[in-house]
Amino acid sequence: MPPSFDQVVTTLRSAGCVFAEDEAALILSTARTPAELTAMVDRRADGLPLEHVLGWAEFSGLRIAVDPGVFVPRRRTEFLVRQALALSRPTPVVVDLCCGSGAVGVALAAALPGAELHAADIDPAAVRCAVRNVGGVGTVHEGDLFGPLPPVLRGRVGLLAANVPYVPTDEVGLLPPEARVHEPLVALDGGGDGLDILRRVGAEAPDWLAPGGSLLVETSERQADRAVEAFTNAGLTARLAVSEDLHAHVVIGTRR
Incomplete structure (x- = not known):
């Protein structure tokens, strides 16, 4: 059974994510399978930038692909x-x-x-x-x-x-x-x-x-x-x- 919104928020907050609720919503909306959701939450809790976890960043109203190891647009x-x-x-x-x-x-x-x-x-x-x-x-x-x-x-x-x-x-x-x-x-x-x-x-x-x-x-x-x-x-x-x-x-x- 995939983690619930509240469970994801708790995990992210415990890892020090200041905007845990917002990040949880983005991760849940991006993950395509329960296994992918669990993996994404784990990677974010381990300190990977949110944009690298999601695979994209919002910038000037656009969704920009961001690969691991690539600078995240601010x-x-x-x-x-x-x-x-x-x-x-x-x-x-x-x-x-x-x-x-x-x-x-x-x-x-x-x-x-x-x-x-x-x-x-x-x-x-x-x-x-x-x-x-x-x-x-x-x-x-x-x-x-x-x-x-x-x-x-x-x-x-x-x-x-x-x-x-x-x-x-x-x-x-x-x-x-x-x-x-x-x-x-x-x-x-x-x-x-x-x-x-x-x-x-x-x-x-x-x-x-x-x-x-x-x-x-x-x-x-x-x-x-x-x-x-x-x-x-x-x-x-x-x-x-x-x-x-x-x-x-x-x-x-x-x-x-």
Whole structure:
């Protein structure tokens, strides 16, 4: 006999899940068999991220497939998507760097009919997952930052979203186990001050952006001023957008 809703809630709460009722409802609605339900509850109680247990995450109103070992798209990153859409032109070329599951690119493409979408990530597992999500709406490339992108995109990108890793190396060990244990280090570790990848993206972005095109990168509150400075040093017109509700900070750099 499969566990009841109350039994699932009790198991999850005992494992430290703060939103046990909500998680129980999602697990029960996703499991297809009693055996799968039991296995899903056990995996979540063992600390596997809920999205990896379910196999998907909700992001910008879409259901995004998330495979085990792939970075889970955060709700706060929806703010980056909204900022990008506020800047968009009709049928732009959209690039999603450090794409992970491809959530940002898919959300942008869904809101911009006719957009040309390219997504890229250095992690093969992320690329496989992104291919599932991007599907027929765009192309996924495997490689380091701009390296695998088609050269024909140079000077044509209207929206360049890069959800780069920005956790300082010395602070990765302080992350919650769900991230530290179950998500790839390459998606978390941003180098000594957390801004190594951001600086690399900012430095190369002007060669890829169309005139008036914009680069958008998420960062933390305490890194925001240095991130804006990095974009300015790269020759971009930079500003910071903040969502207090989502605790999100997005640096926006526009090619003059």
